[in-house]
Amino acid sequence: MTARAKNRHSISLRLAAATVLLGLIVSVAVTALQVHVIYRNQVESAREQLDEIRQSLVPSLEAGLWQVDRGRTRLLLDALAHTPGIGYVQLDSEGRHVTRGQADAPVLLERSYPLIHDDGQRFDLGTLRVVIDSRSTMTRLRNAIARELLTTTAALLSMSLLLLWLFRRWVTQRLKTMATYASELDIERLQTPLEWPKRPSRHADDLDLVAQALNQMRERMLEEFEVRVRHERELQQHRERLESLVRARTAELEDKTRQLEEKSRQLQELANTDSLTGVCSRRQFLALLDQELARAQRGGAAMTVLMFDVDHFKRINDTHGHATGDRVLVRIAECCREQLRRIDVLGRLGGEEFAVLLPRSDRRGAAVTAERLRAAIEALVIKSDQGERISITVSIGVAELVHPDEKPDTLIARADAQLYRAKHSGRNRVCVDDESTL
CATH class of the missing domain: 3.30.450 (Beta-Lactamase)
Known part of the structure; x- marks a missing residue:
């Protein structure tokens, strides 16, 4: 050697x-x-x-x-x-x-x-x-x-x-450069390509190919990032438009819902209230009567129904006009509300005919209430359009719940029968079941 x-x-x-x-x-x-x-x-x-x-x-x-x-x-x-x-x-x-x-x-x-x-x-x-x-x-x-x-x-x-061979080819330096570039690569550095330190010209090797591939990947990432930013911007704009439309539609639906609820309440009130006098309508009175009758029958409580109408009401309409007749009915309803308890129910069954539901009131107490109503209505001062004083009286029939299985129609029929007995007995009076006139 x-x-x-x-x-x-x-x-x-x-x-x-x-x-x-x-x-x-x-x-x-x-x-x-x-x-x-x-x-x-x-x-x-x-x-x-x-x-x-x-x-x-x-x-x-x-x-x-x-x-x-x-x-x-x-x-x-x-x-x-x-x-x-x-x-x-x-x-x-x-x-x-x-x-x-x-x-x-x-x-x-x-x-x-x-x-x-x-x-x-x-x-x-x-x-x-x-x-x-x-x-x-x-x-x-x-x-x-x-x-x-x-x-x-x-x-x-x-x-x-x-390693000896790689070190001779300066692999370490280029790997370090590549690793540093990769570790520091972020959105702001996507615009900067990977470059080797300047050295004498040499043939391209595998690390040069890796660097080239890394730069190509960087360019694709940059393009994809720009596309993603544009898409996200468009999606954000679309989302904001949709949210605006949803808010507007929601507000519109809420407003329509409130309007429908108000109309439903008004319709329900109209259906349950007599439009002239403001008392219960016939349907509402019968519904409340049915509920109270069932409650009284379950608990064994007393309950009484009054039926009354205005004496000679047709004469009032014929003499003074229907407007005056309507005013008479309104005043009678107001007078009755002043004389009744909070739990009592006043209803207009039709025309000049009224009914009163008296919960927890027996025949004797109902007769006292009926007489108080009759006297108060008789004392009303109502004048016609010409200033004439109109005399108002009512005839009242009283019926108490006496049978545990009695139906609302039967109870109303008994009170109505007493009303007609008061009419035939001279009007302006109260009749209780088959009792003598009060």
Whole structure:
């Protein structure tokens, strides 16, 4: 072997040795970094475990302490102490100290949770202290160190010659440039392509192709980003138009709903109220009579119905006109409302005929009420359009609920029969069932 060949061989050996040494150094550094990452992951996992304890177990423990459920509290503490990775737990509550686990366990992390019951007022229930045991973490770290050292060493030994060749071609510098560019690539840097440091002209290699592909990917990302921004802008505009239309349509529907509800209320009021006098219509009076009759029959309470109409009302219409007759009916309705109780129901059954429902009123009390109505109506002062005083009287029939199974029609018929008896007896009087005229 010539001196030049020996020298070249010696240089190659030294370079290979340096490469292996550098690889070992890198291996140790990488292993240390990986161990650090593993340790940090373990610590982060422990923190997540403590957070999960705060979210899942602490509320149940607070509930058990507030309810003084010692069995539940012990069960929760035992379950927590036997959780993998937990060294020991300590509960301080109302001067008592309860510990589960190994109090001498080495500490990786620990956390104290204030136990509070809050139902409008905050009540301090105590403190829960949880300690994460570091022994399992250290065991995993030792295993990871051994595994990573063996794996990295074997890989470096097999790749030493390749690394030597790559280093000769300045791979490291270009990879670093590419990694830096990729790590710093963001929306603002999409406009800037990847460029190598200026060097003497050379043939393109695989890394040049990778750089070219990376630049092509950057251009596509830029185009897609611009398209996405445009689409998002269009979607936002469309969403705003739709929301505006929905708000307008919702307001329109709410307004129409209010109008319909108001019209329905008005129609219901018109159907239940006599348009002239403002008292109950015939239909509404009969419906209320049916309800009150059923209630009285269930509870055994007294109930009475009055039927009355205006004496010689046709003569009033013929003499003074229908407008005056309507005014007479209105005044009679007003007079009756003034004399009746709040629970009494006054209804106009048609023409000049009225009816009164008197809940919780027997025949005797109803007769007194009927006589008071008759006297009050007789005392009304109503004048015609020509100023003439119009004499108004009414005849009233009274019928009390006496049969448990009596129907509304039968009760009204009995009161109506007494009304006609009052008419035939001379008018301007009250007749109660088959009793003598009052």
